Amino acid sequence: MLLQLKNIRKRFGGVTALRDANLEVAAGEVHLLMGENGAGKSTLMKIVSGMLAPDSGELVWQGRSVHFRNPAEAASHGIAMVHQESLLAPHLTVAENIFLGREPRRAFGLIHRGQMLERAARIIEEHRFPLEAGWRVDKLSPAGKQMVEICRAIQQGSSLLIFDEPTSSLSSAETEEVFRIVRALRARNMGVIYITHRLEELRSIGDRVTVLRDGETVHSGALRAISADQLIRHMVGREVSTIYTRPALPPGEELLGVQNVTRAPVLHDITFSLRAGEIVGMAGLIGAGRTELCRALFGVDAIDRGSIHCAGQVLRVRSPRDAVRAGIALIPEDRQRAGLAAGLPVGHNLTMPALAAVSRFGFLNRAAESRAARDLTARFRIRAESAAQLAGRLSGGNQQKVVIAKWLLARSRVFLFDEPTRGIDVAAKLEVFQVMDELARRGAAVLMVSSEMAELLQVADRILVMRQGRISGELPGRTTAEAILRYAAFQSSAAAAGDQAG
Amino acid sequence: MIQRLLPFFTLIALFIILSIASPNFLTATNLSSVVRQTAVINIMALGMTVVIIAGGIDLSVGSILALAGLLGAMTMEHNGIAMGLIAGLIIGGACGMANGLMTTGLRINPFIVTLGTMGIYRGLALIISKGLPVHEIPPSFSYLGEGTLLGVPFVLWILLLCAATVHVILEHTRLGRYAFSIGSNPEAAFYAGVPVRFHTTAVYTLAGLLTGLAGMIEASRLMTGQPTSGQGYELTAIAAVVIGGGSLRGGEGSVLGTLVGAFIMGLLANGSDLLGTNPYWQQVIIGAVIILAVAFDEMRKRRS
Numbered sequence: 001m002l003l004q005l006k007n008i009r010k011r012f013g014g015v016t017a018l019r020d021a022n023l024e025v026a027a028g029e030v031h032l033l034m035g036e037n038g039a040g041k042s043t044l045m046k047i048v049s050g051m052l053a054p055d056s057g058e059l060v061w062q063g064r065s066v067h068f069r070n071p072a073e074a075a076s077h078g079i080a081m082v083h084q085e086s087l088l089a090p091h092l093t094v095a096e097n098i099f100l101g102r103e104p105r106r107a108f109g110l111i112h113r114g115q116m117l118e119r120a121a122r123i124i125e126e127h128r129f130p131l132e133a134g135w136r137v138d139k140l141s142p143a144g145k146q147m148v149e150i151c152r153a154i155q156q157g158s159s160l161l162i163f164d165e166p167t168s169s170l171s172s173a174e175t176e177e178v179f180r181i182v183r184a185l186r187a188r189n190m191g192v193i194y195i196t197h198r199l200e201e202l203r204s205i206g207d208r209v210t211v212l213r214d215g216e217t218v219h220s221g222a223l224r225a226i227s228a229d230q231l232i233r234h235m236v237g238r239e240v241s242t243i244y245t246r247p248a249l250p251p252g253e254e255l256l257g258v259q260n261v262t263r264a265p266v267l268h269d270i271t272f273s274l275r276a277g278e279i280v281g282m283a284g285l286i287g288a289g290r291t292e293l294c295r296a297l298f299g300v301d302a303i304d305r306g307s308i309h310c311a312g313q314v315l316r317v318r319s320p321r322d323a324v325r326a327g328i329a330l331i332p333e334d335r336q337r338a339g340l341a342a343g344l345p346v347g348h349n350l351t352m353p354a355l356a357a358v359s360r361f362g363f364l365n366r367a368a369e370s371r372a373a374r375d376l377t378a379r380f381r382i383r384a385e386s387a388a389q390l391a392g393r394l395s396g397g398n399q400q401k402v403v404i405a406k407w408l409l410a411r412s413r414v415f416l417f418d419e420p421t422r423g424i425d426v427a428a429k430l431e432v433f434q435v436m437d438e439l440a441r442r443g444a445a446v447l448m449v450s451s452e453m454a455e456l457l458q459v460a461d462r463i464l465v466m467r468q469g470r471i472s473g474e475l476p477g478r479t480t481a482e483a484i485l486r487y488a489a490f491q492s493s494a495a496a497a498g499d500q501a502g
Numbered sequence: 503m504i505q506r507l508l509p510f511f512t513l514i515a516l517f518i519i520l521s522i523a524s525p526n527f528l529t530a531t532n533l534s535s536v537v538r539q540t541a542v543i544n545i546m547a548l549g550m551t552v553v554i555i556a557g558g559i560d561l562s563v564g565s566i567l568a569l570a571g572l573l574g575a576m577t578m579e580h581n582g583i584a585m586g587l588i589a590g591l592i593i594g595g596a597c598g599m600a601n602g603l604m605t606t607g608l609r610i611n612p613f614i615v616t617l618g619t620m621g622i623y624r625g626l627a628l629i630i631s632k633g634l635p636v637h638e639i640p641p642s643f644s645y646l647g648e649g650t651l652l653g654v655p656f657v658l659w660i661l662l663l664c665a666a667t668v669h670v671i672l673e674h675t676r677l678g679r680y681a682f683s684i685g686s687n688p689e690a691a692f693y694a695g696v697p698v699r700f701h702t703t704a705v706y707t708l709a710g711l712l713t714g715l716a717g718m719i720e721a722s723r724l725m726t727g728q729p730t731s732g733q734g735y736e737l738t739a740i741a742a743v744v745i746g747g748g749s750l751r752g753g754e755g756s757v758l759g760t761l762v763g764a765f766i767m768g769l770l771a772n773g774s775d776l777l778g779t780n781p782y783w784q785q786v787i788i789g790a791v792i793i794l795a796v797a798f799d800e801m802r803k804r805r806s
Contacts, residue, residue: 339693352694
């Protein structure tokens with residue numbers, strides 16, 4: 001065996017990322033690593049590549065137990081990772097990136113540029129990469145950048161290469177090219193660990209598969225011996241927790257109509273509507289275009305085609321300001337970056353979108369503002385010392401509540417929640433669900449984007465599924481994770497038609 | 503809290519030390535001259551405070567001061583003091599607005615925009631005046647910079663009025679609140695529907711307007727319109743804001759802090775003069791104070 005991981009455990013604070021992860025990779029095989037978002041795949045690969053140390057468990061590399069203290073140590077043992085988000089120096093050339101930190105030297109420590117170019121060209125030619133040694137990396141496509149990372153790994157003499165969702169941002173032609181190279185590496189007796197969500201591409205590339213669920217290895221075996229249905233069952237597990245259930249409301253008037261909204265290349269012909277009192281789930285894999293859809297509806301990104309309307313009236317949403325005026329609220333995926341002014345008091349954050357409501361002729365009515373802030377803090381049970389406490393000092397769950405609560409003053413009626421439960425604990429999650437339910441009960445329409453299928457099944461009245469920039473299916477709220485995953489991951493939606501009834 | 507007041511205590515300590523060390527310090531003449539000397543920087547620094555709170559920077563204020571003072575003085579020659587004052591303010595405001603429009607419209611870092619306009623405004627002042635100062639100013643104009651009202655320098659009243667206005671803007675208007683929001687997290691402000699471009703432009707315009715006023719005071723004190731005046735003032739103004747607790751990362755700063763910062767530097771300069779310190783050392787001392795003030799402030803923030 002090239003690599004063996006035995007009973008790996010890893011906790012981050014109170015969250016257990018890996019509880020009992022096991023993985024065996026042989027030389028000359030492509031080993032698929034699968035699991036839902038948050039199953040622990042990335043954490044496990046960070047441990048293998050030396051970016052994280054496990055709390056317990058054993059890492060056996062070529063028969064010897066090892067501990068990597070940093071990525072450089074893992075690299076010196078022959079383990080390399082091709083990252084989803086390229087980790088290259090964009091302003092340097094392909095050759096310079098391949099040899100970064102290990103440049104061939106001449107006398108006086110000068111870089112031997114000629115030799116570097118020549119050796120880079122040799123690697124590129126040998127593997128028939130569609131690259132030139134002298135090209136600048138920032139001019140390359142995502143696929144090209146991955147190839148540079150692969151060249152780097154080959155130059156380092158790596159014997160294990162880890163691909164983290166390499167094809168999530170590639171076209172089908174580029175995907176084929178990556179597959180060809182992966183097969184070539186396998187033929188040279190390298191081991192390959194390949195993380196993917198795309199069920200349809202498995203068969204053309206993998207030899208064996210390991211499935212992680214909630215930080216545990218639940219299946220490992222030959223890919224030939226397992227069906228797609230079985231794989232999905234392993235990934236999702238049977239038990240879908242029922243901590244939260246929500247009685248559906250009779251939906252009211254349409255609050256937001258979206259018609260043929262297109263923004264090439266991320267969104268194509270998106271059509272759906274949201275009605276008062278509804279919580280609509282939005283499922284899909286990472287990169288399916290869900291965040292891009294929220295950004296387009298909120299006026300952050302312009303749309304090429306299509307229309308957004310509200311109660312029969314067409315909305316021109318060209319900036320978040322227009323969206324806010326039209327009663328649309330966005331609770332962004334990255335709260336810290338786009339939702340919260342961490343250095344300002346909680347109260348100032350709460351009134352930011354609706355300052356006009358507490359001011360006259362440009363002058364703030366500070367008394368009215370504090371009243372509004374106090375009212376919102378109480379209603380959302382935001383645990384802050386006072387409205388004057390800096391927002392950055394609150395816990396993650398309370399920050400989340402600030403980001404939601406601020407829209408109440410703005411009288412928003414359409415709420416776009418982008419991954420609202422990411423990074424918050426279970427108790428705070430339940431409170432966020434209750435807030436969404438309360439919003440719906442007060443006549444708002446809620447769109448909830450989430451990668452946590454169990455949550456969508458608990459909260460949503462119906463579930464839209466996105467896949468590669470399109471809405472690939474619509475399911476009732478009481479559907480199954482398997483059904484969602486089919487629409488999210490499979491090319492043809494016909495295969496899942498039977499699930500719509502159940 | 504005690505550490506937040508550190509600049510304030512430093513100012514008081516400096517005041518007490520100088521009162522003891524020099525018999526000439528605590529005299530009406532000397533204190534008046536400190537006020538007159540620091541008023542120009544102080545008023546510029548008030549505008550800079552708002553710009554820095556909004557996450558920006560304005561390197562061109564020294565040049566705006568010269569251009570506004572020059573054109574104000576030239577207007578005064580033929581159209582009287584009132585028109586001259588108005589012209590100076592309008593020129594200042596227009597220069598600031600141009601900075602704001604370029605920053606938001608071309609989406610260029612304000613450091614670069616104002617580095618460019620620092621040269622442009624200064625060059626325009628030199629071109630218009632052919633490099634020569636304007637002297638034909640009505641004599642009564644000197645009251646603005648050198649006059650006395652109710653026993654204190656007239657500029658002190660102007661300074662207090664400006665400080666109160668900027669304080670009200672920062673703490674009690676939407677413009678001020680948006681300045682804090684934009685400076686603290688421009689993306690969050692944009693996502694909250696804050697008209698970021700409009701208010702950023704407004705902030706630079708306000709800074710230009712105050713600098714225009716400072717330019718007229720400078721012209722009044724010198725009784726000339728000098729195309730070369732105000733060189734390096736931008737850095738002194740930035741230093742005042744920073745000593746007073748403003749953060750170049752945006753979202754932090756206050757009027758009181760800036761006033762304290764400007765007066766600390768004013769007293770250091772005045773004290774060095776009175777005590778006969780080598781003027782070359784003055785620069786070293788003031789430089790060290792800037793670094794120490796910010797170092798203490800960063801330490802305070804990290805600890806809490």
